[in-house]
Structure formats: C-alpha cells, structure tokens
Amino acid sequence: MALTKKKGYGPADPKRRRALKEMAMYAAGTAGIAAAVTGFAGQSRSLPAETLRPPGALPEHDFQSACVRCGLCVRACPYNTLKLAEFGDGPAIGTPYFVARQVPCEMCDDIPCVVACPTGALDHALTDIDNARMGEASLVGRTACLNMLGLRCDVCYRVCPVIDKAITLQLTHNARTKKHTIFEPVVHPDACTGCGKCEKSCVLEVAAIRVLPKKLAHGQIGEHYRLGWEEKDKKGKELVPGVIDLPDRLPGGPSDIEPPSLSKIPGLGKTGVGQ
Amino acid sequence: MSVRREPGVEARQQLGWFKANQWLLARRATQLGFFMLFASGPLFGIWIAKGTLASSMTLDVLPLTDPLVLLQGLVAGHRPESLALIGAGIVLGAYLLIGGRVYCSWVCPINPVTDLAAWVRRKLDIKKGWNLKPKTRLWMLGAILVAAFITGTIAFELINPITTLYRGLLFGLSWGMATLLLIFLFDVFVTRNGWCGHVCPVGAFYGLVNTTGLLRVSARGRQRCDDCMDCYAICPEMHVIAPALNTADAGDSPIITDIDCTACGRCIDVCPERVFNFTHRFDQRVDQPPAPNTMTARSRLVTAA
Numbered sequence: 001m002a003l004t005k006k007k008g009y010g011p012a013d014p015k016r017r018r019a020l021k022e023m024a025m026y027a028a029g030t031a032g033i034a035a036a037v038t039g040f041a042g043q044s045r046s047l048p049a050e051t052l053r054p055p056g057a058l059p060e061h062d063f064q065s066a067c068v069r070c071g072l073c074v075r076a077c078p079y080n081t082l083k084l085a086e087f088g089d090g091p092a093i094g095t096p097y098f099v100a101r102q103v104p105c106e107m108c109d110d111i112p113c114v115v116a117c118p119t120g121a122l123d124h125a126l127t128d129i130d131n132a133r134m135g136e137a138s139l140v141g142r143t144a145c146l147n148m149l150g151l152r153c154d155v156c157y158r159v160c161p162v163i164d165k166a167i168t169l170q171l172t173h174n175a176r177t178k179k180h181t182i183f184e185p186v187v188h189p190d191a192c193t194g195c196g197k198c199e200k201s202c203v204l205e206v207a208a209i210r211v212l213p214k215k216l217a218h219g220q221i222g223e224h225y226r227l228g229w230e231e232k233d234k235k236g237k238e239l240v241p242g243v244i245d246l247p248d249r250l251p252g253g254p255s256d257i258e259p260p261s262l263s264k265i266p267g268l269g270k271t272g273v274g275q
Numbered sequence: 276m277s278v279r280r281e282p283g284v285e286a287r288q289q290l291g292w293f294k295a296n297q298w299l300l301a302r303r304a305t306q307l308g309f310f311m312l313f314a315s316g317p318l319f320g321i322w323i324a325k326g327t328l329a330s331s332m333t334l335d336v337l338p339l340t341d342p343l344v345l346l347q348g349l350v351a352g353h354r355p356e357s358l359a360l361i362g363a364g365i366v367l368g369a370y371l372l373i374g375g376r377v378y379c380s381w382v383c384p385i386n387p388v389t390d391l392a393a394w395v396r397r398k399l400d401i402k403k404g405w406n407l408k409p410k411t412r413l414w415m416l417g418a419i420l421v422a423a424f425i426t427g428t429i430a431f432e433l434i435n436p437i438t439t440l441y442r443g444l445l446f447g448l449s450w451g452m453a454t455l456l457l458i459f460l461f462d463v464f465v466t467r468n469g470w471c472g473h474v475c476p477v478g479a480f481y482g483l484v485n486t487t488g489l490l491r492v493s494a495r496g497r498q499r500c501d502d503c504m505d506c507y508a509i510c511p512e513m514h515v516i517a518p519a520l521n522t523a524d525a526g527d528s529p530i531i532t533d534i535d536c537t538a539c540g541r542c543i544d545v546c547p548e549r550v551f552n553f554t555h556r557f558d559q560r561v562d563q564p565p566a567p568n569t570m571t572a573r574s575r576l577v578t579a580a
Contacts, residue, residue: 022408030414030421037422037430064428065351068344068359069438070330071446075316084442087450093433094442118330118340119348120356 048090049212051097052135052194054082055105056114056126066121069094076116079106100196100211105134107161107195130162135194136217137167137187141208147183148208150174156198156209157185165191167198185209189218281397282505283545290547298540298553305381313445327441328382329432330362338362343480344438347423347431367484374488375481379471380539384440388455389471392462393511404466409514409535412479419476436470437477468511472535485534489555492538494519494529496562499548506542506551516542520550529561530554 047053047060054073057063073096074082081103085091096113098105107129114122126132137156139145146153147169160167167185174180185198187209196211211217231239286295293300312333316322324333330340340362348355370378380386419431432438436454443452458470471478494500497520506520507513515533543551 026408026411026414029411030418033415034418034421034425037419037434038425061427062353064426065348065423066353066355068329068340068348068429069432069442070326070340071442072326072330072332074446075322075325084446086447092428093449094438116325116332118326118332118338118356118359118362119345119353120359121353124356 047097047213049216050099050101050210051085051089051091052100052105052196052211052213053091054096054098054113054122055107055111055129055132055134055193056117056122056124057134058121058123063121064092064095066119067092067095068119068121070118071096072116072118073113073122076112078108078112079103081105082113098196100135100194100199101207102200104196104200104211105132105193107132107193130191130193132193132195133214135196135211135213136189137192137194137196137198137209137211138217139185139187139209140212141204141206141210144204144206145185145208146203147185150176150180150182152183153203154183154185155201155203159197159201161195161197162191162193166193280503280505280508282508285503285505285547286545288547290549295544298544302381302539303387306384306387309382310384310441310444313441317445327438327445328384329438329441330359337365339366341438341477342367343477344429344432346480347420347429350420351423351427351429370481370484371487372489374490374538375483375485376478376535376537377488377490378481379475379478380537383437383471383477384444385437385455385458385471385475386539388459389462389468389511392459393468396463396467397508399463401464401467404464404469407466407469407473409473409512411473412475412482415474416476416479431476435477471537472511478537482534485536487556488538490538491554491556491558492519492531492536492540492542492551493554493558493560494531494550495552495554495558495560496548496550497522497529498562500550501548503547505545505547509541509545511539511541512536525561528559530556530558532556 053060053063054077058066069084071084071094074084081098082096083089083098085093085095085097087093089097091097109129111126111129111132114124114126117124139148142148154169157163157167157169165188167187169183170186172182172184174182194211194214198209199207199211202209228239283295312324313327313331316325324331324339326332328341329344330338332338338358338361340359342363345355345359345363348359422430434454436452436458439449439452439454443449461474462469462471466473494516500520506516510516512533512535515531515536518527518533519529519531538553540551540553543549543553
C-alpha cells in the first residue's frame with residue numbers, strides 16, 4: 001500500500017500549524033485593538049452640554065467622521081474662541097469646541113473657521129452666519145433671572161446679535177407688585193444661532209440663560225402633528241367642514257344640552273363608534 | 276564574538292564625528308524644519324503652515340492632508356470637501372515620487388523618540404525582546420480602518436501619537452502625550468524598534484506607498500563590506516539590507532527596494548567602509564572589487580587571529 005496520506009487526515013504539518021496559529025493570534029490581536037479603539041471612540045462621542053461645536057458643524061456623529069483634528073478652524077478664529085479638545089475636556093480628543101461662558105462665538109460675517117475647514121466637517125454650505133445653529137439659548141435659570149424677578153436687566157436681549165428675532169422681551173403682569181411689568185426674555189429657536197453672547201454676558205453669578213446643544217434645548221412636536229390654525233390658513237378654509245362646535249359648559253348653565261350629532265361628521269354617520 | 280560593539284564608533288574614529296552622523300543631523304534638521312513651519316506662527320507670529328500634520332494650509336495656498344487620516348474619514352462615511360482631497364492627493368503624489376516611508380524618517384515627530392529609545396536600548400544592552408512580526412503593522416492598519424468603519428468616526432485619531440504630539444506642541448500640551456512615554460518604554464523594554472518597525476499603522480500605510488519612490492539607498496560599495504554588522508545593528512528595519520548587501524549573485528541590484536526601508540541613511544553614516552550611499556531607484560552601479568592586496572577589516576581580523 002502506498003504511503004500516501006489521506007487528504008486532511010495526515011499528521012499535522014508543523015509549519016502550517018504554526019502559520020495558522022500565528023494568523024489566529026494576529027487576527028485576535030487585531031480584533032482586540034479594533035474593539036478597544038471602537039470602545040474608546042464610542043466613549044468619546046458624548047459631547048458635554050457646555051461644549052459647543054463651531055458654526056456649520058455637521059451633526060455630532062457625522063462631525064466625527066469628517067473632522068481630521070487639524071486645528072485650522074482654531075487658527076482661523078480671530079477671537080480665540082475655538083479650542084482643540086484635550087484628553088479629559090469632554091469632546092473627542094483633538095476636535096474643536098468652545099464654551100460660551102468663557103469665549104462666545106462672535107459670528108464673523110465671513111465665517112473664517114468654516115472656510116478654513118479642509119474636509120467639510122464645518123459645512124461649507126453655511127455662508128450666512130445667521131443660519132448657524134451651534135446650539136440653542138435657553139432660559140434655564142428662570143427663577144434667578146433678574147428680568148423674571150421684575151427688574152430690568154435685559155443684557156441678554158441687548159447683546160444678542162440677532163436682536164428682536166432670537167430673543168424678544170415678552171411683557172406680562174407682575175403679580176408680586178401688582179402694578180409693574182415683567183420683561184421676560186424669550187428665545188426663538190428659529191433665529192437663535194447659539195453663539196453664546198447671551199450666556200457670556202449674563203450678569204448673574206451663574207448664567208440664567210445658557211446655550212445648550214440643540215438636542216438638549218430644543219423641544220419638538222410630533223412629526224405628524226398639524227396645527228389646525230396654520231393648516232386652515234394654508235388651505236384657506238376649514239379642513240373639516242361642519243366640524244362639531246362643542247357647547248360651552250358654563251357653571252350653573254343649562255343641563256339639557258343636546259349632545260352633538262356624530263352624523264354631522266363625514267364618514268362616521270350611523271356606524272359611528274360609541275353608540 | 277560576544278564583545279559588544281557600538282555601531283558607528285569605528286566610522287566615527289575613521290571618518291570623524293560629522294561624517295559619521297551627517298544624515299542623522301540632516302534628518303533632525305528636516306524634522307525640526309517641518310515642525311518649525313507650523314510652530315513659527317504660534318511662537319513668533321510668522322505664519323507659514325497652519326494646522327497640523329493631519330491637515331494644513333501653507334502660506335494660504337498649499338493645502339496638505341494626511342491621506343491615511345482622510346482614508347479613515349472615507350471609511351467612516353464622510354465625503355470630504357475638495358480641499359482635503361486635493362491636499363491628500365498632493366501628499367500621496369509627493370511620497371509616491373520620493374518614497375513613502377521617507378515620511379517616517381524625515382518628517383514624523385515620533386522618529387526622534389523611537390531613535391532615542393533604540394539608543395537607550397543599545398546602551399542598556401537589552402538584547403532580546405518580544406519578537407513581534409513586522410507585518411503586525413498591516414494588521415494594525417486593518418484594525419484602525421475597521422474601527423473607523425464600525426464607529427463611523429476617525430477613531431485612530433483619538434490615540435494617534437503623531438498628530439497628538441504635533442497638536443500638543445502647537446495647541447497646548449495634552450495628557451494624550453503620555454502615549455509617547457508608552458511608545459518609548461515599549462521600544463526600550465519590549466520590542467526593538469517596536470512602534471515604528473512593527474506596530475505603527477501610519478508607517479504601514481506609507482510602506483504600502485513605498486513602491487515607486489525615487490530616493491533609495493544603494494549598497495553600491497558592497498565589495499568593501501567587511502561584515503562588521505554595524506548597519507544591521509543600527510538599521511530600524513534591518514531585514515531590508517541583506518538583499519542588496521549580501522547577495523549571492525554579483526549581478527543583483529545594490530538598491531534597497533524593500534518597502535520597509537525608511538531611507539533614514541543611518542547605514543550610510545555608521546559604515547566605516549562607506550558601502551552605502553543615497554541615490555535614485557534606477558542607479559544600478561556597483562563599485563569594482565578592491566585590488567586583491569588591499570586588506571579589509573575582516574582580513575585584518577583573520578590575520579590577527
């Protein structure tokens with residue numbers, strides 16, 4: 001009988017065995033390193049609330065695939081607003097950020113930081129600084145705000161580069177003195193660029209108005225919500241003709257109010273629910 | 276045979292300190308020069324290059340971007356602006372023309388750190404270490420691209436010691452520079468030329484583009500070689516030397532074409548016999564053998580024995 005080895009069952013080739021073992025080792029090592037870097041990167045993706053990205057920054061996840069951490073935006077900033085994150089600062093290491101309470105964005109007309117960005121991590125489509133949305137101002141310290149106490153501070157309102165659009169003063173009755181007015185600073189997210197001038201200049205020990213990342217500050221109604229009065233304006237007439245006008249129930253009013261007829265609503269009629 | 280021999284000592288004795296270190300000095304000057312292009316701005320207000328090695332703008336006209344950093348961005352899913360693409364194209368073109376790993380020896384700021392580690396290692400006479408395969412870096416390159424893909428971020432830039440060092444020096448020192456210490460200790464105590472020669476994925480990348488570069492080292496005077504082994508002792512990628520130096524066939528090319536060669540020129544410096552020289556890729560000249568009665572160092576040794 002010939003001494004030919006059966007394919008696959010012969011004594012293991014030590015060379016091949018070593019090569020395979022080595023390969024497995026390196027593959028495992030690679031996977032380990034990839035996992036470690038992946039974990040570290042995931043950890044670094046959370047942006048602390050007080051750190052803001054420069055104008056035009058892509059959404060945080062896209063930003064981290066785009067920013068090469070070169071610092072050209074930092075060099076371009078004439079006001080030393082931007083910094084590159086160090087280990088422990090919060091934002092991913094080497095990425096640019098600013099803290100409004102320290103140095104806010106001065107909203108340069110030519111947006112040099114965006115122009116300098118080589119990769120588009122700061123979106124070059126942003127050409128009008130008023131369209132920047134670095135964050136959103138929010139009067140988080142309502143009870144501390146001097147204006148809310150009935151005094152006239154107005155500083156945040158007056159320093160706002162988008163005055164009377166991003167922050168307006170809403171007049172309400174001062175219930176405490178019963179004869180004065182409260183000038184409440186109200187932020188309008190559709191105009192607020194998140195530059196942070198208001199937060200920087202808030203005269204309080206701890207700023208009452210603060211610029212927060214959009215995702216923290218911004219309220220959003222459901223996508224499917226329709227505001228009746230707006231839809232009505234758009235259409236030019238009532239959306240549902242002959243809509244039920246529920247009677248006003250007045251205290252001590254007549255008890256024999258006729259319930260509205262469901263048959264008035266198109267599509268319901270006699271097969272309506274609840275009958 | 277076990278007498279420790281410090282590479283370069285003989286060259287220094289025969290040729291003088293300057294000749295035995297000229298390419299090392301040239302490299303240090305170049306490394307410092309590249310750094311000063313960036314540092315002259317923050318230090319003296321003279322702005323030449325802005326940014327870092329990851330991406331920069333020189334004199335407001337020349338954009339340069341590290342192609343590997345950009346590649347990670349692409350893998351992570353970002354379509355970059357043309358400025359970065361042009362910058363990466365220029366850098367890639369330049370290294371394809373000159374030689375990819377010329378970056379490692381002549382530009383990279385980690386090189387002085389690992390060179391220092393190698394020197395300390397020689398001084399401490401640490402012989403053997405963890406025998407990591409040089410190809411490990413290719414796995415590392417793969418690993419960082421996988422990490423970029425999975426996370427959708429330029430993940431390696433969180434720990435990349437090269438850009439960390441530049442950023443730290445140009446924008447303010449950072450704790451991230453502790454990685455430098457790790458690399459130093461790794462090179463001294465764990466693996467000889469561990470980081471640059473085995474692990475660094477940036478070096479792996481530039482190795483892959485090190486196939487066409489014109490600047491090469493030639494063992495043109497290999498007939499004069501007396502097997503003192505100084506070049507092997509000093510070379511950070513010592514496996515690149517043999518094919519050009521110790522050839523079986525006299526007709527073999529004297530050019531060191533291995534993609535791992537960083538063209539650092541230390542072999543040229545330390546060789547007392549002046550075997551090596553910088554030349555271009557297509558220079559196949561080999562010096563004629565010395566006259567038979569000329570004694571080489573090896574024959575001197577043999578005679579003495």
